[in-house]
Amino acid sequence: MSIDIELIRRSWSLVEPAAAKVAAHFYGKLFADHPGVRELFPPAMGDQRDRLLGALTRVVLNLEAGPGLVDYLGQLARDHRKYGVRPEHYPAVGACLIAAMRANAAGSWRPEYSEAWAEAYQTIADVMIKAAAQDEAGAPASWIGTVVAHEMRTPEIVVFTVQADYPYPYRAGQYATLQTPHWPKIWRSYSIANAPRADNTLTFHVRVVPGGWVSTALARHLRVGDSLLVGPPRGSLVLERATSPHVVLIAGGTGLAPLKAIVQESVSLPDRPLMDLFHGVRHDADAYDEADLMDLRNRHGRLRVVHAVSHDHYRGETVIDAVERHRVYLDGDVFVCGSTDMVRETTDRLLRMGVSAGRIHTEFSPDTPISVGV
Ligand SMILES: Cc1cc2nc3c(=O)[nH]c(=O)nc-3n(C[C@H](O)[C@H](O)[C@H](O)COP(=O)(O)OP(=O)(O)OC[C@H]3O[C@@H](n4cnc5c(N)ncnc54)[C@H](O)[C@@H]3O)c2cc1C
Ligand code: HEM
Structure with a gap:
């Protein structure tokens, strides 16, 4: 993978002080030029409006070709299937990202910056699109987990178990993202607390974060028999x-x-x-x-x-x-x-x-x- 990471980092330092404006421009342009994409994102984006952009730029800026890179992007791509991301969305996101940076560089943006970002983005997008396509053949975009046990072990910590509707292939130590019916399109990461079991059950330990959307729903509102969505496994702590x-x-x-x-x-x-x-x-x-x-x-x-x-x-x-x-x-x-x-x-x-x-x-x-x- 030949990506000019130095050029990318130098150009990012030009726009970083205006990161909030870059985010506003990025989402404004993305949703105006491609209105269909809006429904992939949470209804209320509020403070977290730069979740994709912030994460995306961090991925590009921290790219160092290494043995784990393709594996990481593969996990990310499989995970993006749960958002409903399709191959045709990638060029739109890449173009809006570069346009947003160019517009907020106070006239200092140079064509070679756009070229470096376009090349890096395309390389990543190619790996992700391919990995998602391979995954589509054998795995759902997300699993439906039915709650089979739910126990408040302390006033703040719940231990609960869900049974996945399809085999859930993961390694002990990995985590999953969960979405509850109470917060549509809001996903949060939770470590799986058990080694793989034959009955496809997954146990989670969740501490309630005061005012936290998903942790509160998982602890206080979820009941045995309820369903939630489970994203594909992620992580490398194995x-x-x-x-x-x-x-x-x-x-x-x-x-x-x-x-x-x-x-x-x-x-x-x-x-x-x-x-x-x-x-x-x-x-x-x-x-x-x-x-x-x-x-x-x-x-x-x-x-x-x-x-x-x-x-x-x-x-x-x-x-x-x-x-x-x-x-x-x-x-x-x-x-x-x-x-x-x-x-x-x-x-x-x-x-x-x-x-x-x-x-x-x-x-x-x-x-x-x-x-x-x-
Ligand atoms: C890889 C990974 C694995 C994780 N595994 C687990 C797990 O096994 N069990 C578990 O309970 N959590 C775990 N988390 C944290 C979890 O993903 C959520 O961040 C957490 O439950 C809060 O989500 P929320 O929607 O309830 O809070 P939000 O609505 O996202 O946050 C509400 C407010 O609380 C603040 N906040 C968020 N998290 C914390 C925190 N930890 N302490 C103090 N303030 C906070 C936010 O900044 C915000 O102001 C993991 C996170 C990662 C990245
Ligand atoms: C190079 C390409 C991309 C990279 C590296 C990337 C990376 C990321 C990362 C790291 C996150 C944070 C959450 C997570 O880890 O899953 C994220 C979230 C997200 N991404 Fe991507 N992404 C890319 C392309 C796209 C595209 C093309 C779309 C389609 C519009 C998209 C839609 C989303 C959505 C909807 C979220 C969740 C946002 C939220 O919860 O607010 N991504 N992305």
Whole structure:
């Protein structure tokens, strides 16, 4: 893939200060020139109006050809089928993107900038269109998940299970996007908390974000028997990334979900690694999955589970404090999952404790070819 990334980054720095205007121009032109495209987007776009544009520019700006690039774009393309995106939409989006940047560069835009963006966009679009076409032959654009279990484990955390209407091919550690009937066309990402099961059921752990649209609907309004839409699997936080015989898994809150799935998957491996799973919560009462984790520990045989409680005065410690206090031997791979802040702080501490960056695995690791925090 020969993309002049430097020219792209230089030209983007011209328009970045006016990013909000670029977004307004982009959507205005896209919806005026191609009115049919409007219905692909959420009815109320409000503050999030630049969700596609922001993500798209981040993808282009962070492009570095690498072994994972085609895989990442393939996942993105499969995921775009759920929006109703068709091959004929790609030229429209590309043309409006370049027109919006040109119009907001205060007269400094040069033809070679347009050429560089057009080339990068076309290269990406070609990969995505091809991947979507291949996917169409064998998989639905999205799955219908029927809720078969729904349990509030704490006042803020729900654990629920849906049964997908078709086989849902994913790897333990990946995440899915969900859309509830309460918020049409609004998709949010949630990690799948179990290794693949024969009955196509998927379990999710969701914490209610105050004022959050989808998390509130999933926790407070969803009932057994209801349906929701499940987008295709995404993500690269999978056990194959680990090569060592000892794996440490560090979870913050519902960041437990994908790490639990990874541990579950390892149970069936004859040469499963020795595993230390640390689960950080604020209060004792937030340890919402203790019974399941004890059961998993018994079945695994080579798993240790430790809870770290940060906000109870008598023994407050963060999850990475607990790793340090238990003098865990950090000689192998380490998986980290939780909020953005928790992942950043834990990763920094691990690096200071001497773990090499290549051994620290997160959903958006620096070692993955593209990092887009969407
Ligand atoms: C790869 C990935 C996997 C994820 N897996 C899970 C998971 O397994 N379980 C889970 O509960 N969540 C998970 N999330 C977060 C989830 O996708 C949503 O962002 C979250 O549920 C909030 O969505 P919402 O629609 O309820 O809130 P929104 O309506 O999007 O947000 C409402 C308000 O809350 C703010 N806000 C959004 N998220 C947070 C937050 N975490 N803390 C504080 N304020 C916030 C927003 O800025 C906004 O002001 C994951 C995210 C990613 C990217
Ligand atoms: C090079 C091509 C493209 C890239 C790299 C790209 C990338 C992205 C990314 C990263 C997101 C954020 C959510 C996600 O990760 O799924 C997104 C959202 C979206 N994209 Fe694309 N996209 C491309 C082309 C298109 C096209 C041609 C359309 C059709 C109009 C489209 C429609 C959408 C829609 C509807 C959303 C959701 C917006 C929202 O929820 O507000 N995309 N895109």
